[in-house]
Amino acid sequence: MSIASRGRILGKLFGCLVLFAAHESLAEVLVDPDVMAVVEGGYWREDGVGEGSYRIIVVRQGFEHVSSRVVAEWKLAANEKGRARIIHSVELVKGGFYSVGAPEIEFSKGGARVELGGTATFAPGTTVVCHFALAPGGKVTVLKACGD
Known part of the structure; x- marks a missing residue:
């Protein structure tokens, strides 16, 4: 050779x-190693903006008292260059108070309904369930807060 x-x-x-x-x-x-779950789906349309899907991201944080931060995003469908964008982002659950699992989502023509279940961070035996409604335009309605 x-x-x-x-x-x-x-x-x-x-x-x-x-x-x-x-x-x-x-x-x-x-992919952030602290991301515990991502659920995407459904369909939204906003005049003057476009259309896309909803995305819910659950991020784990902390080490002694592990908690979750949950964010809802309105993801615009990919453009001609194949790039998608986040149009709206809303924090559903602030970190520090609750530790939740993967979200359950029901999609409808009017938006999405998100259910989160888990425990209170500083009271591990205390279960929590939270419900949110998502609508086009980055709108969130708290149907049942985690602490209720």
Whole structure:
């Protein structure tokens, strides 16, 4: 095998290693390790803005008293370049008070209904259930607060 052939092979191997390393670091950037659950679906339409889906994200935080932060997003459908955007983002549950599991969502023509269930952070035996209604335009109605 000639020196030139060996150089090409080593160059290709090095290129593969660089791509692998870039892929691994990109995966770390795309998904926050504290994200516990993401549920997306449904359909909304807003005049002058466009249309898209709802997305609920549950993020775990803390280490001694683990709690959840829950955010609702209105995700605009991908544009001609294939890029989606978040149009509205509303915090449904602030971190520090409750630890909840994956959200349950029912979708309808008028929006989405979100149910969260879990426990109070500082009273682990105390169960909580929260209900929210989402509508186009970033509108949220609290149907049942977590502490009620």
